[in-house]
Amino acid sequence: MQSPKPRLVSGVKPTGRIHVGNYFGAIEQFVKLQHDYDSFIFIPNLHALTESIPSKEELITRTMDVVLDYLAVGIDPEKVTLFKQSDVPAHASLAWIFDCLVTVPYLMRAHAYKDAEAKGKEVSAGTFMYPVLMAADILLYDATIVPVGKDQKQHVEYARDIAIKFNNQFGTLFTLPQEKILENTAIIPGTDGRKMSKSYNNTIPLFATDEEITKAVMSIPTDSRGKDEEKDPDELILYQIHKYFNPSPELRASYAKGLGYGDAKKMLIQDIITFVTPMRERRATFAANPKLVQEILISGAMKANDIAMKKMFDVYEAVGLTQ
Numbered sequence: 001m002q003s004p005k006p007r008l009v010s011g012v013k014p015t016g017r018i019h020v021g022n023y024f025g026a027i028e029q030f031v032k033l034q035h036d037y038d039s040f041i042f043i044p045n046l047h048a049l050t051e052s053i054p055s056k057e058e059l060i061t062r063t064m065d066v067v068l069d070y071l072a073v074g075i076d077p078e079k080v081t082l083f084k085q086s087d088v089p090a091h092a093s094l095a096w097i098f099d100c101l102v103t104v105p106y107l108m109r110a111h112a113y114k115d116a117e118a119k120g121k122e123v124s125a126g127t128f129m130y131p132v133l134m135a136a137d138i139l140l141y142d143a144t145i146v147p148v149g150k151d152q153k154q155h156v157e158y159a160r161d162i163a164i165k166f167n168n169q170f171g172t173l174f175t176l177p178q179e180k181i182l183e184n185t186a187i188i189p190g191t192d193g194r195k196m197s198k199s200y201n202n203t204i205p206l207f208a209t210d211e212e213i214t215k216a217v218m219s220i221p222t223d224s225r226g227k228d229e230e231k232d233p234d235e236l237i238l239y240q241i242h243k244y245f246n247p248s249p250e251l252r253a254s255y256a257k258g259l260g261y262g263d264a265k266k267m268l269i270q271d272i273i274t275f276v277t278p279m280r281e282r283r284a285t286f287a288a289n290p291k292l293v294q295e296i297l298i299s300g301a302m303k304a305n306d307i308a309m310k311k312m313f314d315v316y317e318a319v320g321l322t323q
């Protein structure tokens, strides 16, 4: 018999349109790894409530947007178990057990909490417990790898710590997960050269219109180097973004030899459009077929619930909650 494939779990929070940083930093890995891993890709819609609960309509739209984005980029629902976090109640149930296992000082060390605190906000209890729910997402399925961007590394470490703590106290029930971060896509720069992020207003949305792509690319600052003047391409924000869409040595060489910024921008706009066109087409096909999308989510939720409920029973049994 063939040995089962190792398990992969990941997801992207539905907090707005996904951008090129999300794609190259995390989502592209989901697509590439789907052949070699038993993949569970979900929409963490419970996590989307932590900062502040959006309106019902907005949450529904954002959730559907991520589902369509996943399908558009090439996640194959025949291969991948695709589901909404809220369709699998065991995520929240397991998080509660973990809430009682971890301490407040331990959670106070989490970057997300510290950042929110530093902004002087009154942090919601949900934000504080964020890493615990994420640990439950991962550990429920005995994931061995969790493909994410670099900023999620600490969260996966929390999941590992929690698994170790639980296993030590109640017997080995959980597999220790490992984050999978690709070094050359760990931090995709935005149009201003800082990390691409919604909060910096420097994103190129993956499913932007041609006009939006053009506007974003035109806003990338350039220096005063003259045409044909040589410069290390890696020092140019324009090339730092361009290379993800066209990693060829030829492009690098022409930047090094002083490709004019105007021409380079025109090429980048065209390269982005060429890159996203097949994805846009797939997205439109799924968007026009909401019934099919719902069926995919229901079948994913059934499969995920099956595994999660069994795990949850083992947890309750180990803790002493079944009798």
Ligand code: AMP
Residues within 6 Å of the ligand: 012, 013, 021, 022, 023, 024, 025, 026, 027, 147, 148, 149, 150, 151, 152, 185, 186, 187, 188, 189, 190, 195, 196, 197
């Ligand atoms: P977020 O939008 O912050 O919820 O991120 C979703 C996923 O995309 C996470 O795995 C992030 O680490 C990843 N990600 C977000 N922005 C970037 C970026 N600029 N470069 C690389 N990965 C990113």
Ligand code: TRP
Residues within 6 Å of the ligand: 009, 010, 011, 012, 013, 044, 047, 133, 134, 137, 138, 146, 148, 152, 155
């Ligand atoms: N925190 C992740 C993000 O911001 C989303 C997430 C929630 C996640 N649960 C997860 C990612 C479990 C990987 C595994 O994008």
